[in-house]
Amino acid sequence: MNIGLTTPILPAGEAAVAAAARCLAGGGLVGFPTETVYGLGADAANPAAIARLYQAKGRPSFNPLIAHIGDIEAARRIAVFDARANALANAFWPGPITLVLPKAIGCTVADLATAGLDTVALRLPAHPVARAILHAFGGAIAAPSANLSGHVSATTAAHVQNDLAGRIDLIVDGGAVAVGLESTIVACLDEPMLLRPGGLARDEIERVLGRALAVPPGEADSHASRPLAPGMLTSHYAPRTRLRLEADSVAAGEALLAFGPAHVRGVDAAAAVMNLSARGDLAEAAANLFGYLRELDVKGARAIAVMPVPRHGLGEAINDRLRRAAVGR
Ligand code: TXA
Numbered sequence: 001m002n003i004g005l006t007t008p009i010l011p012a013g014e015a016a017v018a019a020a021a022r023c024l025a026g027g028g029l030v031g032f033p034t035e036t037v038y039g040l041g042a043d044a045a046n047p048a049a050i051a052r053l054y055q056a057k058g059r060p061s062f063n064p065l066i067a068h069i070g071d072i073e074a075a076r077r078i079a080v081f082d083a084r085a086n087a088l089a090n091a092f093w094p095g096p097i098t099l100v101l102p103k104a105i106g107c108t109v110a111d112l113a114t115a116g117l118d119t120v121a122l123r124l125p126a127h128p129v130a131r132a133i134l135h136a137f138g139g140a141i142a143a144p145s146a147n148l149s150g151h152v153s154a155t156t157a158a159h160v161q162n163d164l165a166g167r168i169d170l171i172v173d174g175g176a177v178a179v180g181l182e183s184t185i186v187a188c189l190d191e192p193m194l195l196r197p198g199g200l201a202r203d204e205i206e207r208v209l210g211r212a213l214a215v216p217p218g219e220a221d222s223h224a225s226r227p228l229a230p231g232m233l234t235s236h237y238a239p240r241t242r243l244r245l246e247a248d249s250v251a252a253g254e255a256l257l258a259f260g261p262a263h264v265r266g267v268d269a270a271a272a273v274m275n276l277s278a279r280g281d282l283a284e285a286a287a288n289l290f291g292y293l294r295e296l297d298v299k300g301a302r303a304i305a306v307m308p309v310p311r312h313g314l315g316e317a318i319n320d321r322l323r324r325a326a327v328g329r
C-alpha cells in the first residue's frame, strides 16, 4: 500500500515538471492538472505502477484508464485511427476529448491499464503543465481523475490533497482547472459513439463529423442508469449529502446549488447557497460544479437542492454528472 507516504505539493514550474517525470519513470504516482480535471498519473507501460494507482484510488480494477500522450505521433504508435478519428483529433486535440480506438500492434500500454480490452482510450490534453510533464517523461501517462473512487473529480490541487495525500508520491499544483468536467469520450470503432458527455459539447463534435453521434446500446431506454463506458458507474460522482434535482424552492435546512439569476423561494432559510453561474453561463457552471458540490457536501445540510440547468451544450454533461450524484452511493 502507498498509505503512509508523505505527499509533497510543488507549485507548477520547471522543478515540479522534472520531479514529476522522475517520479513517473520510477513507477510513482503524480497528481497533476489538466484542463478538464486533475489527473492521477502513472507510467502507462508499467503494470506495477498501474496496480499501485488502482490501489491508491480504491478503484475497481476492471475500470480501464485513459492513456495521455504529448503528441499525435505518440498516439499513432498506440492506436489505429480511421478517417473519423483523424478528423476529431485534428479538430480538437489538444483538448477535452478522449478517443476510444483499436489498439495498434505493439501498443505499449499495459493490459492492466486497458482492463484487458483490445481498445484503448487516448487523450492529448491542452493544459501546459500536463503537456510539459508528458514531454519530460517521454511516454504515455495513464491517468484517471485524481479523486478517491466514488468522490467527485478534483478541480484543484487541494481537492487532490484531501482525497489522496499519503497515498501518492507527488502533487503538482497548477491552480484551478479551466473546464471543470471530465473529457467527452467518443469511441471510433464503427460508427462514432458518445460514451460519456463531457467538457467538449456534443454539437461541436457532430459539426466536425457531419452526422449525429451514435448512442451506446442500452442507453436509449435506460436513461443513463447503466455503465456507458465500462466502469462508468451510475453513482460514480456522488457526494455524501443527498441531492434533490430540478428544485424550484429550497426547504429549511437544505443547501442550494443555484444556476442563473432567478430568485428561489426559501433561499433565506437555506443552510448554504452557491450559484454555479449567476449570469447563466454553462462554461462557468461546469468549471464550478465539482468544487461547489464538495463545498456544499460538508455544510451538514439535510439535502442539496439543485436548480434546473439547461441541457444544451455543456449542459448535457453537467446534467449527466448531477443525475449520477443524485443516485447516491
Ligand atoms: O478529463 C478526463 O478524461 C480526466 C483527465 C484526468 O484526463 N480523466 C478521467 O479519467 O476522467 P477516468 O478514469 O475518471 O474516466 C475514464 C473513463 C472511464 O469511464 C472508463 O471506463 C473509460 O474512460 N474508458 C477508458 N478506456 C476505455 C475503453 N477502452 N473503452 C471504453 N471506455 C473506456
Ligand code: MG
Pocket (backbone or CB within 6 Å): 144, 145, 153
Ligand atoms: Mg473519474
